[in-house]
Amino acid sequence: xxxxxxxxxxxxxxxxxxxxxxxxxxxxxxxxxxxxxxxxxxxxxxxxxxxxxxxxxxxxxxxxxxxxxxxxxxxxxxxxxxxxxxxxxxxxxxxxxxxxxxxxxxxxxxxxxxxxxxxxxxxxxxxxxxxxxxxxxxxxxxxxxxxxxxxxxxxxxxxxxxxxxxxxxxxxxxxxxxxxxxxxxxxxxxxxxxxxxxxxxxxxxxxxxxxxxxxxxxxxxxxxxxxxxxxxxxxxxxxxxxxxxxxxxxxxxxxxxxxxxxxxx
Amino acid sequence: xxxxxxxxxxxxxxxxxxxxxxxxxxxxxxxxxxxxxxxxxxxxxxxxxxxxxxxxxxxxxxxxxxxxxxxxxxxxxxxxxxxxxxxxxxxxxxxxxxxxxxxxxxxxxxxxxxxxxxxxxxxxxxxxxxxxxxxxxxxxxxxxxxxxxxxxxxxxxxxxxxxxxxxxxxxxxxxxxxxxxx
Numbered sequence: 001x002x003x004x005x006x007x008x009x010x011x012x013x014x015x016x017x018x019x020x021x022x023x024x025x026x027x028x029x030x031x032x033x034x035x036x037x038x039x040x041x042x043x044x045x046x047x048x049x050x051x052x053x054x055x056x057x058x059x060x061x062x063x064x065x066x067x068x069x070x071x072x073x074x075x076x077x078x079x080x081x082x083x084x085x086x087x088x089x090x091x092x093x094x095x096x097x098x099x100x101x102x103x104x105x106x107x108x109x110x111x112x113x114x115x116x117x118x119x120x121x122x123x124x125x126x127x128x129x130x131x132x133x134x135x136x137x138x139x140x141x142x143x144x145x146x147x148x149x150x151x152x153x154x155x156x157x158x159x160x161x162x163x164x165x166x167x168x169x170x171x172x173x174x175x176x177x178x179x180x181x182x183x184x185x186x187x188x189x190x191x192x193x194x195x196x197x198x199x200x201x202x203x204x205x206x207x208x209x210x211x212x213x214x215x216x217x218x219x220x221x222x223x224x225x226x227x228x229x230x231x232x233x234x235x236x237x238x239x240x241x242x243x244x245x246x247x248x249x250x251x252x253x254x255x256x257x258x259x260x261x262x263x264x265x
Numbered sequence: 266x267x268x269x270x271x272x273x274x275x276x277x278x279x280x281x282x283x284x285x286x287x288x289x290x291x292x293x294x295x296x297x298x299x300x301x302x303x304x305x306x307x308x309x310x311x312x313x314x315x316x317x318x319x320x321x322x323x324x325x326x327x328x329x330x331x332x333x334x335x336x337x338x339x340x341x342x343x344x345x346x347x348x349x350x351x352x353x354x355x356x357x358x359x360x361x362x363x364x365x366x367x368x369x370x371x372x373x374x375x376x377x378x379x380x381x382x383x384x385x386x387x388x389x390x391x392x393x394x395x396x397x398x399x400x401x402x403x404x405x406x407x408x409x410x411x412x413x414x415x416x417x418x419x420x421x422x423x424x425x426x427x428x429x430x431x432x433x434x435x436x437x438x439x440x441x442x443x444x445x446x447x
Contacts (some may be wrong), residue, residue, distance in 0.1 A: 003373040005380055006298075009316050010290055016365040017283030017323055 189217045195238035195246050272336035279326040286323055293337065294319070295383055297344055302384035304348060309372055312380050313357040316370070318344045320361040391438040399434035406431045 189198055191212055198217035199209040210219030217238075238246045268288045270278070275292075278285040297318055301311035321343050329339065351357045359369070372380070392400060398420075405416045406427070417424045 003376045005312055005370050005372055005376040006294055006383065008370045009294075009312075009319070010287060012316075012362075012367040012370065013290055013319055013323055014283055014287050016320070016367050017279060017286045019366065020323075020327075021280065021283050 189219075189236060191217050191238055194240055196241045197239040197243075199237045199239065201235050272340075273329070273331055276322075276326045276329040276336055276339075277331065279323070286326065289322075289336075290319055293340055297340065298380065298384040300341065300344055301348065302381075305351075308377055308380040308384055310351075310357055311384055312370075312372065313359070314344070314347050314351060316367075317358060317361055318347050320365055320367060321347065324361055324365060391441040392434075394441060395434050395437060399430045399437065402427050402430035403434035403438070407435070 189200075191198060195217070196212055197209055198212060198219060199207050200219050201207050208219050208221055210217050235248070235250050237248050240246045268275070268285075270285070270288070272289060272292065275285040275289040279289070294315065297315045298311055301314045301318075302308060305311050305314065318340070322340055325343070329336070347358075362369075392403060395403065401420065402416060405411050405419070406413070413424045413427050416427045420427065
């Protein structure tokens with residue numbers, strides 16, 4: 001006997017699911033095809049198969065000619081112009097990615113990104129999920145955003161067309177204080193394919209490098225560099241697998257998140 | 266051990282394997298409950314809406330089709346609909362649970378406490394206890410994710426005042442949560 005409503009609800013749901021359970025059957029299409037084969041003599045079956053192939057091929061040709069149908073979801077329409085721009089980031093999500101983001105209790109508020117519009121999902125090297133998708137509500141509805149849960153708040157960066165392409169769209173996270181009282185600071189940069197390592201130079205000219213994991217570079221900055229916000233003068237270099245320079249850019253510092261709960265833009 | 270199947274795979278398996286829905290439920294019940302708790306006045310109403318959401322998800326599971334998007338978005342789409350429906354009617358509906366033949370769940374005091382703890386109730390109370398100006402600022406910035414300049418226009422003050430209110434509000438909430446051992 002329990003008075004835990006979560007357990008009681010689970011029990012009720014499972015009972016309902018069992019009442020509704022259906023034996024796993026062969027897909028209808030397979031059953032129908034097998035029945036057809038049994039009924040028709042050999043020659044007629046071949047003719048029917050040829051007819052099916054012709055119809056399917058004709059349909060495919062028509063679809064190719066007329067492009068995507070009218071009934072596509074709104075989220076897809078919204079994201080379509082961005083999809084080309086962000087090709088290097090728009091890797092298909094694998095099952096592992098989805099598990100990473102949605103299974104282990106990351107409490108991303110559901111309204112941030114429209115259901116069905118996630119285009120990019122990775123973890124940063126220290127384990128924080130990064131999500132790119134279309135914002136579902138609020139004044140920036142329909143815009144592409146990068147969402148990233150941090151220690152105390154959700155960090156969001158709106159990626160406007162002129163300010164973002166692969167390798168730009170910068171997030172700077174100021175981490176929690178260590179026991180020593182110093183802060184761990186990391187610069188986070190979504191980067192394009194083919195970049196294995198990123199080096200950044202802050203205002204004082206000191207280079208710092210960090211590995212890229214899943215299209216996200218994270219560069220740890222010693223706390224002594226970060227008494228002010230030197231990130232306005234940041235410049236970055238992307239290195240390929242062989243150590244060659246793939247690209248140079250000046251990332252845009254969009255947001256600084258402070259673990260004490262305040263967010264500064 | 267956690268089930269390695271994705272949410273979408275669990276939903277697709279549900280009609281032939283009812284336990285798959287149990288895994289899906291356990292994976293998301295806390296998030297859905299918190300989602301409602303942040304938006305309605307009490308833990309029992311939040312639970313009512315969460316129960317109706319999962320019942321609707323169970324009912325719709327046989328029609329769920331594989332898609333590239335995470336099934337979590339699908340679930341929260343149902344949750345949003347249930348919330349809007351309840352706001353429009355002024356009460357949470359139980360039609361889906363009745364159609365599935367589910368029994369109503371009586372909430373005891375202990376059960377309510379558990380729900381409140383699970384859904385982040387102390388944080389909701391801490392937010393409610395803030396002075397009006399700080400609560401409005403924290404809600405607009407942290408829950409609604411609006412920009413500081415937009416909030417400043419709405420509240421009729423400067424951006425730096427909004428930042429201060431958010432900062433003070435969050436600090437006060439943290440102190441309150443520490444007091445109650447959260």
